[in-house]
Amino acid sequence: EPEVTQTPSHQVTQMGQEVILRCVPISNHLYFYWYRQILGQKVEFLVSFYNNEISEKSEIFDDQFSVERPDGSNFTLKIRSTKLEDSAMYFCASSELGSLSGNTIYFGEGSWLTVV
Amino acid sequence: DQQVKQNSPSLSVQEGRISILNCDYTNSMFDYFLWYKKYPAEGPTFLISISSIKDKNEDGRFTVFLNKSAKHLSLHIVPSQPGDSAVYFCAASEETSGSRLTFGEGTQLTVNP
Numbered sequence: 001e002p003e004v005t006q007t008p009s010h011q012v013t014q015m016g017q018e019v020i021l022r023c024v025p026i027s028n029h030l031y032f033y034w035y036r037q038i039l040g041q042k043v044e045f046l047v048s049f050y051n052n053e054i055s056e057k058s059e060i061f062d063d064q065f066s067v068e069r070p071d072g073s074n075f076t077l078k079i080r081s082t083k084l085e086d087s088a089m090y091f092c093a094s095s096e097l098g099s100l101s102g103n104t105i106y107f108g109e110g111s112w113l114t115v116v
Numbered sequence: 117d118q119q120v121k122q123n124s125p126s127l128s129v130q131e132g133r134i135s136i137l138n139c140d141y142t143n144s145m146f147d148y149f150l151w152y153k154k155y156p157a158e159g160p161t162f163l164i165s166i167s168s169i170k171d172k173n174e175d176g177r178f179t180v181f182l183n184k185s186a187k188h189l190s191l192h193i194v195p196s197q198p199g200d201s202a203v204y205f206c207a208a209s210e211e212t213s214g215s216r217l218t219f220g221e222g223t224q225l226t227v228n229p
Contacts, residue, residue, distance in 0.1 A: 043219040107159030
């Protein structure tokens with residue numbers, strides 16, 4: 001089965017440092033997403049991306065966050081200056097279509113970010 | 117954000133019996149609902165979904181029921197197998213606003229042999 005791959009699986013960074021989390025979505029998918037799950041909390045939507053543009057973002061996705069599709073395969077999430085509260089599991093996801101009906105959003109295994 | 121709520125953090129059932137996982141929502145604009153399963157150290161895996169125009173959707177051992185008036189959905193797994201042991205997340209979306217998912221807290225299902 002096709003899968004979304006994420007790197008790194010775990011990263012420890014110092015507060016204030018920049019972090020880039022990388023994702024390779026499924027090859028024929030056109031819609032990309034980042035979600036995060038803080039330990040003990042819900043999985044939360046961060047951002048969706050289509051046609052090289054952000055299509056929707058949540059209130060969590062402030063100016064410290066950015067996303068990019070630098071080439072034909074990678075989709076990245078950058079956190080400019082990490083804070084302790086950014087510690088979470090970050091999930092990349094992708095889907096073939098933008099609507100949910102008859103569509104499936106596939107998630108990667110996650111990148112665990114620890115900010116110290 | 118309490119728009120999607122799974123009130124049972126855990127559920128334990130015997131192999132072969134039925135597992136019933138419940139989910140409630142408050143946002144009446146939600147019109148598409150999904151269940152995801154998650155094993156430790158893995159991402160959520162899509163299980164089954166249902167549109168608000170239906171009240172039931174079945175796929176093998178998995179059936180999702182939607183009660184719009186009660187803003188409640190449930191996932192039935194029959195028969196339950198030990199390999200079904202995982203965290204199950206309910207998620208909801210407003211199709212008109214794209215495919216942004218709002219998740220519940222998750223329910224840890226343990227199926228005992």
